[in-house]
Amino acid sequence: MTPQINPNTMTDEAKTAEESQRVGPPYQTAKGVHDILPDDHEFFTYIKKVVRHRARQHGFRRITTPTFEFTDVFNRSIGDTTDIVSKEMYTFQDRKGRSLTLKPEGTAGVVRSYLQHNMQTLPQPVELYYIEPHFRYDRPQKGRYRQFWQFGLEVIGESDSAIDAQLIHLFYTVLQDLGVADQFKLQINSIGCSAKNCRPKFVVDLQNFYMGKERNLCEECSYRLPKNPLRLLDCKKEDCTILAKLAPQMRNYLCPECKEFHGELLLLLKGLGIDYVENDKLVRGLDYYTKTVFEFWDKSQGAQNAIGGGGRYDGLIEIMGGLPTPAVGFAAGIERIIENMKACGVKVPTKDDIHVFVAQLGFNAKQKALLLMRELREVGLKTVGALGKGAIKNQLRVADRFKVPYCVIMGITEVRDGTAIIRDMKRGSQKIVKYETVVEEVMKLIGAENLDTYTPGEVLY
Ligand SMILES: [Zn+2]
Ligand SMILES: [Zn+2]
Numbered sequence: 102m103t104p105q106i107n108p109n110t111m112t113d114e115a116k117t118a119e120e121s122q123r124v125g126p127p128y129q130t131a132k133g134v135h136d137i138l139p140d141d142h143e144f145f146t147y148i149k150k151v152v153r154h155r156a157r158q159h160g161f162r163r164i165t166t167p168t169f170e171f172t173d174v175f176n177r178s179i180g181d182t183t184d185i186v187s188k189e190m191y192t193f194q195d196r197k198g199r200s201l202t203l204k205p206e207g208t209a210g211v212v213r214s215y216l217q218h219n220m221q222t223l224p225q226p227v228e229l230y231y232i233e234p235h236f237r238y239d240r241p242q243k244g245r246y247r248q249f250w251q252f253g254l255e256v257i258g259e260s261d262s263a264i265d266a267q268l269i270h271l272f273y274t275v276l277q278d279l280g281v282a283d284q285f286k287l288q289i290n291s292i293g294c295s296a297k298n299c300r301p302k303f304v305v306d307l308q309n310f311y312m313g314k315e316r317n318l319c320e321e322c323s324y325r326l327p328k329n330p331l332r333l334l335d336c337k338k339e340d341c342t343i344l345a346k347l348a349p350q351m352r353n354y355l356c357p358e359c360k361e362f363h364g365e366l367l368l369l370l371k372g373l374g375i376d377y378v379e380n381d382k383l384v385r386g387l388d389y390y391t392k393t394v395f396e397f398w399d400k401s402q403g404a405q406n407a408i409g410g411g412g413r414y415d416g417l418i419e420i421m422g423g424l425p426t427p428a429v430g431f432a433a434g435i436e437r438i439i440e441n442m443k444a445c446g447v448k449v450p451t452k453d454d455i456h457v458f459v460a461q462l463g464f465n466a467k468q469k470a471l472l473l474m475r476e477l478r479e480v481g482l483k484t485v486g487a488l489g490k491g492a493i494k495n496q497l498r499v500a501d502r503f504k505v506p507y508c509v510i511m512g513i514t515e516v517r518d519g520t521a522i523i524r525d526m527k528r529g530s531q532k533i534v535k536y537e538t539v540v541e542e543v544m545k546l547i548g549a550e551n552l553d554t555y556t557p558g559e560v561l562y
Contacts, residue, residue, distance in 0.1 A: 133239070133247030135436075139453070144439045145250070147449040149232050151278045152252045156230040159271055161254055164229040166210030172200040178209040178421055180388030182328040189237040203236035206387075207253040207432055208414065209421075215257055216423045225258030226428075232435075244406075244440040253411070253432035257418070260427030262362050265393045265413060266369035272409070272431055273375055276397065279438060280447040285397040285408055287375060290383040291363040292331065294391050295416060296356045303354040304330055310348050317344060331384040350381050359392055366393060385410065389417040393429065399441075408441065409433025456547050458500035458508045459486035460493050466511040469536070473509065473521075476540050481552030500526065507546055509539055 130136060137145060153163070172192050179186050191203040204210055211229055214220075220227045232252040239247060254271065256264050269287065276282040293300035307330045315323045319338040326333060334345045355363065370377055377395075385394045396410030411431025418426035442449070457477060461470040470486055477484040485503055487496035493510060500508050510522040510531075521539050523546075524531040534542050544552070 131247075133241035135246055135248075141439060143449050143451045143453065144442060145435065147451075148279060148435055148438060149252070151275055152230070152232060155271060155275050155278065156254060159228065159267070161228040161230040164211060164214065164231050165233060166204070166207070166214055166231070168234070169201045169203050170210055170213065172202040174209050174213050174421075175202050175205060178212060178389060178417055179206070180329075182325065183388055185237065185387070189239055191236045191238060204233075205235055205237045207231050207233065207235065207251060208255060208389075208417070208430055211253075211255050211430075212257070212417055212421050212423075212428070216418065216421060221258065221423065221426060226256045226264065227258050228254070228256050230254045244434070244437040246436060250435035251409075251432045252435060253430060255428060255430035257428040258426055260413070260415060260429075262365035262393075263369055265366050265429050266373060268411075268429055268431060269370060269395060270373045270375060272397065272411075272433065275433075276408070276438075279442060281408075281438065281441045281445055284400060284441055284445065286400050287370075287377040287395060288380040288383050288398050288410075289367070289370075289377045289393070289395045290351070290380050291355060291359055291392050292351055292384055292390055292394055292412075293355050293359050296358070299354060299356040299359055300351070300391075303349065303351050306349045306354075307331070307333070311344070314344060317341075329388065334382045335384050345382055352381055362392055385412055389414045389420065391415045395431070397433075406437070406441075408437050452553060454483070455485050455503045455505045456482045456507070456551070457484050457543050458496075458503060458505040459484060460496040460500065460508055460510045461486070462493055462512040463516065465516045466513065469516060470509075470511055473511075473536075473539060477543060480540060480544060481554035482540075482543060482547060483553055507543060509543065511536075 156163070172190070175190060176186055181187060185205045190205050193201060195201055211231065215227065215229075230253065232250070234248050234250050236248050239245060241247060254268060256268060269289075273282060273287070276285060293303060295301065308326065311318070311326055311330065311333065315326065317340050318326065318333070319336060319341050322333045322336050322338070322341050333341060334348065336342065336345065367377070367379070383394055383396060384390075385396070390412040392413040392415065394410070394412035396407045399406035399408070409432055411429070413427070413429040415425075415427040418424070418428060459470045459474050459477075461467050467488065470488075474484045474486050485500075485505070487499050491499075493512065497508060497510075506526055508522075508524040508526060510524060515521050515533075515536075519536050520533050521536050522531050522533055523539065523542055525546075
């Protein structure tokens with residue numbers, strides 16, 4: 102077991118050791134967090150766009166809950182026996198001594214909001230989606246950060262296997278849109294409900310099964326056994342997996358309702374053409390799941406590289422103080438999706454490409470250039486100009502860096518003659534046009550279909 106360090110109780114020596122490993126400039130990102138640089142933003146923008154598009158298509162509306170909540174929101178919903186609550190939360194006190202926590206996942210906040218804003222009075226189900234950063238004090242590794250972005254969808258207020266099927270299909274569609282669906286396989290399981298002979302009986306039998314075998318369990322599992330025995334099933338330590346294979350299986354405990362629900366779900370998934378693996382060791386790390394649990398696993402690396410997952414949480418809203426209300430949802434990690442898109446060589450369409458570069462010499466030319474650039478941008482041409490004092494030659498070097506197809510050049514002669522030079526950067530050819538026709542000429546060269554225009558009032562996202 103790796104020692105889990107709480108940042109609040111980290112010793113000074115540990116801090117110094119961590120700091121001394123750093124090289125380079127004195128100020129760097131904290132451990133486990135990262136900058137999203139422009140190249141990665143192309144991926145982020147594209148993923149967000151796909152998620153918004155697909156979510157809207159299904160009638161979901163966007164919600165953003167605060168970055169921090171009262172700690173109790175997470176303690177209560179996620180459960181204090183989970184890894185998240187027991188060792189991964191960023192918890193702090195505000196100036197009045199209230200305990201607050203950076204959100205480690207999205208569902209708790211959404212459910213808190215659903216109840217706080219009386220969304221149970223709306224026509225059900227309420228379908229919400231979010232795209233936000235989350236925070237967990239986890240061991241950083243490739244594609245895994247302490248501040249990480251997730252998108253998630255929640256359907257609250259109705260229970261039907263078809264809702265679960267549609268949600269899983271939506272997740273799958275997003276992965277298809279992003280070009281990584283083939284990398285992943287759906288793992289699915291039912292962990293039953295709270296009916297006496299369903300999960301509660303399974304949990305008791307599971308505890309009985311492990312009784313007397315504690316010495317064969319890893320340290321973490323022997324700690325989990327009394328409180329959260331389900332988690333023993335998905336432990337990755339070798340000894341634990343051997344025992345888990347012999348352990349009782351949830352499928353033999355499902356009550357008739359859960360059994361029917363799960364059977365229907367599998368049929369519906371088949372009908373939707375989604376391949377799945379029935380995985381009776383899949384329990385998910387969170388306490389609040391009931392019935393359906395699922396994850397999309399990397400076909401070659403298995404659970405180590407799950408891209409996201411979710412499940413049904415019919416008991417959660419009641420736990421959070423509402424009336425019993427069924428719900429289902431999932432979340433996926435954006436950084437991990439990007440890792441996979443890069444590995445698959447997926448090229449994302451970008452709108453960052455610049456159409457035209459304006460170079461100028463002399464103050465009068467600069468004044469005209471500013472006006473011209475404004476006009477070019479107004480018609481939807483993405484325009485960059487060198488506004489410093491550099492020579493034309495140096496300015497054109499900047500144009501090369503932007504890989505622009507065309508340059509407009511205005512020197513002292515052109516200003517005097519009321520003209521401008523349009524240079525085709527690929528061919529190296531150029532022509533002189535009247536200043537008044539520059540916008541029109543460049544528009545023709547770029548093509549009306551490539552203009553980046555925006556009408557006020559238009560929905561941009
Ligand atoms: Zn049941
Ligand atoms: Zn274990």
